[in-house]
Amino acid sequence: MDRSNLPSYGEQLDLSLRAVREVEIDGIQMGVLSNGTPYLTMRGLAIMCGVAPSVIQGIAANWPAERLKPRGRKIDASLTAQGYNSDQLVIKTKGNGGEVHAYTDAVCMSILEYYALDASQPNSEVARNNYRILARDSFRRFIYQRTGYSEASSLASLQVFQQRLQLNDQIPANFFSIFREMADLTFHLANSSFQLDAHSIPDISVGIHWGKYWSANNLAEQYGERIKFPHNYPDNFPQSQGNQKEAWIYPILSLGIFRNWLQSTYVRTHLAPYLTKKVGEGALPAPKAEQILIAVQRPSLPGQ
Template identity: 45%
Template sequence: MSLINQRNLGLFSITESRNNDLGMGVLSDGTPYLTNRGLAKLCGVDPSVTLRLLQKWDDEKNRPRGKKILELLAAQGYGEQHLYIEANGIHGPFLAISDAVCMAMLEYYAFEAGQTNAEIAKTNFRILARSSFKLYVYEQCNYNPNQKIDDSWQMFHERLLLNDNIPINYFSIFKELSAVIVNMIREGCKIDDTTIPDISVGQIWSRYWTQNSLDKTYGERFKFPHTYPDTFRQSSGGQYDAWVYPVDALGVFRRWLYEAYFMDKFPKYLNTKVTSGAIVAQDASRLIDALQKPSLTTSQPHNNTNED
């Protein structure tokens, strides 16, 4: 199930570098890239040469040069229609060329093109082959792909420890969403003081509770102190009060959460996080899929007793 259209939202550069005069960076989904000028410099050719390959690929892939590059791309498992990713950068839209395309074109100009300055491409190919394109770009851009996840775990853990004293006969929205938040972090969503899913869930569930007069069936809810860690901006407002609900209503809440909120409201919430850059579109789609839990159906056992 893909509820979020990545093509409409697009990727963007989260870090850029021009070390060694190479335009490079990392996109919001972790993809390392070179700009066209960076790729051309790496291959030892004029930027107009690589730009034509990128923009006229439908024609170029049927010509001798393009056929060879196509073989090199296939060897790397690359099967995309285009050789570039349309992305947004600090200075506006640009064409980002991913590692597979860069390495295929670099290998072509190093060993297949027969150009007079092939040594430039050969030297760069050997440098990147000794480590990897991805690690090279990450290092040049001072990008740590695990940092976002590490920070998210730390902030979630701090908040969990501060709010672990809910009365045993009540439940809180934050603690009930712990498994959801863990899945969000695993799928690459940055959890910090700008991404607090329990606020969204709590507000909508509160309206549902009131509209359906659930207090008459399960008892009164009441406000209980909720504390944010010092790493959250919300901590400057002191202690907050959040609703806690009778534990007898927990089954109703869980059913509502998976059958109503996750099916309708959660994709809209994730879209706002994709737009803000907290999570990328394909990760959001995977997260939605991960939260679709199957329901258990039961039936009466068959009576196989032979009464003849």
């Protein structure tokens, strides 16, 4: 998404939320926050309202004063009716591609309602048409469908991820585990409708490829030997039955090498074939594979 002209409102980043879905359809930027709240960006909301982005920016940037004016009073009344009680109209947070300025469903519907029903403007019919669409289909469903966000499947996978984290949180101090160190990648998978279950365990794929790299490059000579350590699965996983399962854990001194390998080798070389396989198995909707590959790319610092 193009964020080159995003405004600065002066508020701090809200890192308790993240944009876990970000798409642009017909020029309208939209997404879903990590708590399931759908949003439009400033430009997306402006297009829906049939106004210039600077108009939306002005309302949000000057909201304390704006809400006392005729336009602001109408928007504020609509927000109050929806139970919205924040002093800000925009949530400034982080997404996969950088900073995001999110106008949530309540804010979007209140501003769109004003431009559809109360404002006198040349493009008011645009706002009225979009308001009818969203009032009929619901803003949340509208964004979920267009971003491919599945609340139920994402929540189920996140619950599995959380269970496994809690079951495997006692790694010896001088070692690290593949499962815990690839948590960022697993989080992106879970939030992209990837079905985390007993049949789709991405850390096994990462562990196999990293183990081959470890052995091929004789890393034990430089960092020390890896060791097997108990690894636990949720009770509803078949892997939890029978003998205690074990997984390799690696010397903490090699953690930097692993993190670099994960991004430079696994994500770039091995992740796409793994996702293609999971699409074939039904663990992942086909359109999501490309979205995941984009989402897991790390930004580069200027000059690097």
